[in-house]
Amino acid sequence: MDRQAHILQGFKATLVARAVYMLSSAVLMLVLARYLLDPTGYGELYWAIGILAVVQLFADVGLGKSAARYVAEYREDDPSQIPHLLQTTVTAKLVVIAVVAYTLLLFHEHIASLLGDPGAAPFLAAGVVYITVNSFNVFAQIVFQGYNQLVYSAAIQAISGAARLVFAVGFVLAGLGALGAFFGYIVGYAVAAAIGLALLYYKVYRKYEIADEFEDGLSRRLLEYSVPLTATRSANVIDKQIDIVLVGFFLNPVAVAFYTLAKQITDFVLAPAESLGFTISPNFGEQKAAGQLEDARRIYEMALTNAMLLYVPAAVGLALVADPFMTMVFGAEYAGAVPVMQVLSLFIVLQAITNLTSDSLDYLGRARSRAIAKGGTSIANLALNVALIPVVGVVGAAIATVATHTVYVLVNLYIVHSELSLHLRPLARSLGRICGITGGMAGAVLLVTPLISNLVMLAGAIALGVVTWGVLAVASGLLDLQQVQSVVT
Numbered sequence: 110m111d112r113q114a115h116i117l118q119g120f121k122a123t124l125v126a127r128a129v130y131m132l133s134s135a136v137l138m139l140v141l142a143r144y145l146l147d148p149t150g151y152g153e154l155y156w157a158i159g160i161l162a163v164v165q166l167f168a169d170v171g172l173g174k175s176a177a178r179y180v181a182e183y184r185e186d187d188p189s190q191i192p193h194l195l196q197t198t199v200t201a202k203l204v205v206i207a208v209v210a211y212t213l214l215l216f217h218e219h220i221a222s223l224l225g226d227p228g229a230a231p232f233l234a235a236g237v238v239y240i241t242v243n244s245f246n247v248f249a250q251i252v253f254q255g256y257n258q259l260v261y262s263a264a265i266q267a268i269s270g271a272a273r274l275v276f277a278v279g280f281v282l283a284g285l286g287a288l289g290a291f292f293g294y295i296v297g298y299a300v301a302a303a304i305g306l307a308l309l310y311y312k313v314y315r316k317y318e319i320a321d322e323f324e325d326g327l328s329r330r331l332l333e334y335s336v337p338l339t340a341t342r343s344a345n346v347i348d349k350q351i352d353i354v355l356v357g358f359f360l361n362p363v364a365v366a367f368y369t370l371a372k373q374i375t376d377f378v379l380a381p382a383e384s385l386g387f388t389i390s391p392n393f394g395e396q397k398a399a400g401q402l403e404d405a406r407r408i409y410e411m412a413l414t415n416a417m418l419l420y421v422p423a424a425v426g427l428a429l430v431a432d433p434f435m436t437m438v439f440g441a442e443y444a445g446a447v448p449v450m451q452v453l454s455l456f457i458v459l460q461a462i463t464n465l466t467s468d469s470l471d472y473l474g475r476a477r478s479r480a481i482a483k484g485g486t487s488i489a490n491l492a493l494n495v496a497l498i499p500v501v502g503v504v505g506a507a508i509a510t511v512a513t514h515t516v517y518v519l520v521n522l523y524i525v526h527s528e529l530s531l532h533l534r535p536l537a538r539s540l541g542r543i544c545g546i547t548g549g550m551a552g553a554v555l556l557v558t559p560l561i562s563n564l565v566m567l568a569g570a571i572a573l574g575v576v577t578w579g580v581l582a583v584a585s586g587l588l589d590l591q592q593v594q595s596v597v598t
């Protein structure tokens with residue numbers, strides 16, 4: 110199987126799994142927000158998860174990504190070292206998780222009081238199990254990504270989403286409220302982690318005859334490379350979770366519900382870009398090691414163009430229908446999420462680029478450069494959140510996210526260009542045509558937006574936008590129907 114066919118196969122598997130994961134997430138989001146929890150309970154649940162995402166940083170410390178990088182490298186150079194890599198990584202993770210979990214168990218009540226909500230203490234106590242199972246759930250996915258066996262990685266992700274939906278809804282229906290939904294997350298991630306670790310053992314660890322000795326210096330390089338990855342992951346959490354924590358700290362759980370719901374919708378929209386970035390990134394490490402940077406450049410440019418063709422119009426369309434979408438789908442009590450969604454529509458475009466670029470830089474060996482960029486913009490994001498949330502309200506958190514992420518994306522693109530020498534003029538011409546397509550699609554949607562009065566008309570307006578986009582994209586030559594068919598079939 111050639112590289113392009115392998116990438117396409119991995120993309121299909123990842124996209125299907127991501128679709129299962131995001132569909133289950135969407136159903137969970139809808140059921141919890143509209144039927145089972147009020148905005149206060151919804152906000153409490155995701156505020157606790159945001160806090161634990163920060164704690165998770167100290168439990169993961171970049172070890173999974175570092176292991177994935179070296180698994181990708183030694184899969185080509187010396188596969189007998191892979192069992193040693195896995196042994197060392199799992200041992201280190203167990204030690205770190207034990208320390209973090211014990212600390213959280215000791216101080217969970219103090220942390221809840223410090224953050225201004227003693228009621229969060231039960232969530233944080235249960236968070237000891239949450240961070241453990243989620244850490245190994247993500248670890249298994251990432252290592253299979255580095256091993257370039259994306260079908261297994263995709264399967265683990267799909268299982269985690271489906272199991273989380275079943276158990277979270279079941280526990281809430283049993284009368285356990287927001288805490289029950291949280292226990293559903295724990296059980297779902299535990300199931301996925303158990304299956305993921307079993308697959309790693311049988312499909313990777315036992316596949317190779319282990320070398321007599323761990324290569325001299327490899328364990329040190331494994332741990333050293335985890336340092337910039339930890340910095341980058343810390344910055345990612347500041348971007349994605351600390352704003353939720355700060356909204357809860359400065360405002361209230363209802364505001365957290367508005368902000369979280371808008372961000373969850375952006376995550377749902379971004380699933381294809383995340384799948385594509387997850388699929389192509391290991392190939393950059395392999396191609397750099399083989400001196401095939403021309404192939405890497407071609408793959409990245411094609412992926413970037415296709416992502417922008419999808420996400421620039423999607424972001425504009427979402428901003429145009431945000432008001433009827435939020436109020437009709439989730440209820441009038443979530444009208445406060447509309448301006449947040451409109452601002453975060455800009456974030457969708459930025460994050461689509463990031464999803465294609467960030468992991469690729471790690472596999473190209475530029476994790477340190479990305480960590481510096483991410484660290485700087487994340488500190489700025491934190492400062493802007495602190496400055497804007499008390500003054501502007503929940504929309505201030507969205508503004509801070511968009512402003513700082515713009516800078517981060519520009520730096521990432523510069524680093525990629527320095528590695529791959531991108532063809533900038535053809536990319537600029539393609540972007541110009543994409544903006545033209547977006548303008549035509551937006552005009553069609555604006556004509557019918559005032560007429561939207563129910564869910565059927567909302568669906569019709571969205572369908573009109575999609576059809577207009579498709580016709581213009583094919584007419585421009587940017588959308589190849591044969592390529593679309595090859596992905597679908």
